[in-house]
Amino acid sequence: MTVQTLQIPAYRTFPVRVSRVQRLSPSFLRITFTGPELGDFSSNGFDQRIKVMLPLPGRGILDFPAGDDWYGAWRALPPERRMPIRTYTVRGLRPERGEVDVDFVLHGATGPASAWAERAAVGDEVVLVGPNARFPGPTGGFEWHPPADASCLLIAGDETAVPAVCAIVETLRPGQRAKILLEVPTAADALDVAAPDGAAITWLPRRPGGGAPPAPRGALLTAAVMAAVDELADVRTPTPGVVLDDVDVDAGILWEVPDEDLPPRRSSGVYAWLAGEAGVVKSLRRHLVQDVGIDRRSVAFMGYWREGRDSD
Numbered sequence: 001m002t003v004q005t006l007q008i009p010a011y012r013t014f015p016v017r018v019s020r021v022q023r024l025s026p027s028f029l030r031i032t033f034t035g036p037e038l039g040d041f042s043s044n045g046f047d048q049r050i051k052v053m054l055p056l057p058g059r060g061i062l063d064f065p066a067g068d069d070w071y072g073a074w075r076a077l078p079p080e081r082r083m084p085i086r087t088y089t090v091r092g093l094r095p096e097r098g099e100v101d102v103d104f105v106l107h108g109a110t111g112p113a114s115a116w117a118e119r120a121a122v123g124d125e126v127v128l129v130g131p132n133a134r135f136p137g138p139t140g141g142f143e144w145h146p147p148a149d150a151s152c153l154l155i156a157g158d159e160t161a162v163p164a165v166c167a168i169v170e171t172l173r174p175g176q177r178a179k180i181l182l183e184v185p186t187a188a189d190a191l192d193v194a195a196p197d198g199a200a201i202t203w204l205p206r207r208p209g210g211g212a213p214p215a216p217r218g219a220l221l222t223a224a225v226m227a228a229v230d231e232l233a234d235v236r237t238p239t240p241g242v243v244l245d246d247v248d249v250d251a252g253i254l255w256e257v258p259d260e261d262l263p264p265r266r267s268s269g270v271y272a273w274l275a276g277e278a279g280v281v282k283s284l285r286r287h288l289v290q291d292v293g294i295d296r297r298s299v300a301f302m303g304y305w306r307e308g309r310d311s312d
Ligand SMILES: Cc1cc2nc3c(=O)[nH]c(=O)nc-3n(C[C@H](O)[C@H](O)[C@H](O)COP(=O)(O)OP(=O)(O)OC[C@H]3O[C@@H](n4cnc5c(N)ncnc54)[C@H](O)[C@@H]3O)c2cc1C
Pocket: 049, 086, 087, 088, 089, 090, 102, 103, 104, 105, 106, 107, 110, 111, 112, 113, 114, 115, 159, 160, 161, 163, 164, 303, 304, 305, 306, 307, 308, 309, 310, 311, 312
């Protein structure tokens, strides 16, 4: 590896401004960012994660730390000048036009990202931290790694996972059997997705409309995942005695993805990807791995956010 290669970071900062704001549904807002350096922004597609550094009230992005050690510089700032950083998914990328789309869930003015998105207007400035097209190796930052021979894909999540799931679904090959379960706030949040033959999407609105009471967060998703697992007989390859480490979702991050260093998985034929509120994902993990016996080397479990806790 040359010295020059070592100096190129896999992820870098991109100053951008809002070029379009599009309301997709009651809960989803698509924001298109543009910037002179976005020709060097890359994406692996799928659930490609990025960071959004949000402007501070009254200071905008004045304090945004440039340079390769942006994170060290950000941490060194006094707390009142540290711009909030949140994790999002690349929903669309057009490097030739210098454009990136990010779909924000509007969950109220309770967090800086959602509050910023609600008021976003053309010209507003933020900083994205994303994969660097000039980096010569794999940039990573995505967890969708199904084996080529998976007999069925089980993809499940809540609204925060919808952008990632939509991007994944659009890449499935026609004929690939896939069951996709998405819990969203309202029936009108069921987005148009180009799902190929073989992929069945079920939207699970917590507020179904017609005056019916809302379902508690996670209840519909949990029931639907359990039913799907029951249907997929080939997922059942019980390993008696599997006891999971307890992950404290209030103190840490629930992020359990197949480890390439583990011995090869048994061929269960099913690959699963689950993301959403950490407590919900944690209980699904316990059910799938401990109760059903699904091989954890075939499942990615990701807590995208935690109810009652900000992402700082
Ligand atoms: C890999 C990854 C990819 C992600 N991709 C996306 C994406 O593409 N689009 C997207 O909208 N989110 C996405 N998220 C989730 C997003 O990072 C969180 O929802 C984040 O907390 C939002 O920041 P905030 O500033 O709005 O709220 P915070 O300041 O983090 O939290 C403030 C309060 O709001 C609550 N809260 C946070 N999110 C929600 C929510 N969705 N619904 C209800 N209450 C909430 C928190 O529990 C807390 O009480 C992703 C997360 C990860 C880890």
